[in-house]
Every structure is written in C-alpha cells, then in structure tokens.
Amino acid sequence: SVEKGVREKMDMGVLAGFPMVDMKVAVYDGTYHDVDSSDIAFKIAGSLALEAAAKKAGLTLLEPIMKVEVTIPEQFMGDVIGDLSAKRAQILSSEHHGKSVIITALVPLSEMSGYVTTLRSMTQGRGSVYMEPSHYEEVPQNIADKIVAKAKGESKES
Known part of the structure; x- marks a missing residue:
C-alpha cells in the first residue's frame, strides 16, 4: 500500500502536476497497529512522505x-x-x-x-x-516559474 501511494504521487507529480521520473524510493522503518493501520492509511503515508522528501530534495522540471x-x-x-x-x-x-x-x-x-x-x-x-x-x-528557471504558475492557475507576468 505504501508503494501504491508513492507510485500514484509520482504519476500525479509534486511540481505543477507533471509526473516524476528517475527516482529511487526506499522505506526503512514502519509500524503496524491493529486498529489504526489500514491500506488507505499506508497509501496516504507513502504519498505524503514522497511529497515531503521531493520538496526537501529540490525538484527540477x-x-x-x-x-x-x-x-x-x-x-x-x-x-x-x-x-x-x-x-x-x-x-x-x-x-x-x-x-x-x-x-x-x-x-x-x-x-x-x-x-x-x-x-x-x-x-x-x-x-x-x-x-x-x-x-x-x-527547463531554465524563468521558464519553469511560468510553467508552474500556469499549471497552478496563477498569472505571472515578467
């Protein structure tokens, strides 16, 4: 389920909705609880973890x-x-x-x-x-900024 969340987030992308490529993801630790653990919880955790790690690592369009x-x-x-x-x-x-x-x-x-x-x-x-x-x-940064702004529905004039 964690892998499914990671793969879905890679397909949806973090930066302007573009898919993410050339990544390696490893899960080093995790816990399971009879009451609180479910497939959807692990899927969401994988998705959120990938998004946080990608933003921290820096993204390139x-x-x-x-x-x-x-x-x-x-x-x-x-x-x-x-x-x-x-x-x-x-x-x-x-x-x-x-x-x-x-x-x-x-x-x-x-x-x-x-x-x-x-x-x-x-x-x-x-x-x-x-x-x-x-x-x-x-993509050159000035052009990447415009692409991201357009994808987010913002209008950015230079």
Whole structure:
C-alpha cells in the first residue's frame, strides 16, 4: 500500500502536476497497529512522505529536447539560424551540400510548435525539417516559474 501511494504521487507529480521520473524510493522503518493501520492509511503515508522528501530534495522540471535537421537553400541560412537561436536552439553544425545547407541543432520541443509553417514562410516554401527526440534537459528557471504558475492557475507576468 505504501508503494501504491508513492507510485500514484509520482504519476500525479509534486511540481505543477507533471509526473516524476528517475527516482529511487526506499522505506526503512514502519509500524503496524491493529486498529489504526489500514491500506488507505499506508497509501496516504507513502504519498505524503514522497511529497515531503521531493520538496526537501529540490525538484527540477525537465523538457524534451529534439534533434532537428533543417535543409534550406543557402541564401536563407542567416534568417533560419537567427530564428532557431530565438527558439533556444543549440546549433551543432551547418553543412553545405551544393546550393543547400543542412543545419543540425538541439531545440526544446515546446519551441517547435508551428515551425514547419514558419520555415516555409522564411524560405519561400523551399525549406524542410526533420525532428527526432534527443534527450531531456532542465527547463531554465524563468521558464519553469511560468510553467508552474500556469499549471497552478496563477498569472505571472515578467
């Protein structure tokens, strides 16, 4: 029952309702009382203990990072790199292939919404993009604060 409470709290999350991952939980001590002990009491205890421990340990909000390959005519390279940089991209490489350039970058998934349309507008319809998941990274604190505030229903202006 303690494990069930811990697993449910991990799924619900402590920080803005996002699930918790990459954790190890160990129970070192516990007692049982014939009258006061029940499955629900142990489940609640597990949930509360995980929440308290997570807050004490410090929580980190992670975001998915995509490996992005953008293929464009070379005359649009400056505009596209500028746009990717504005999306918190880390440019890994740019390779020239004839009159085309392939730009490889790591970009937060949250920044890529509607990117195909943006890219086509910037390149007169001649750009293409390929994305695949790469890894997770810590969300910058200023952005994490906004995400948490939004999830809690607060409005936080910067």
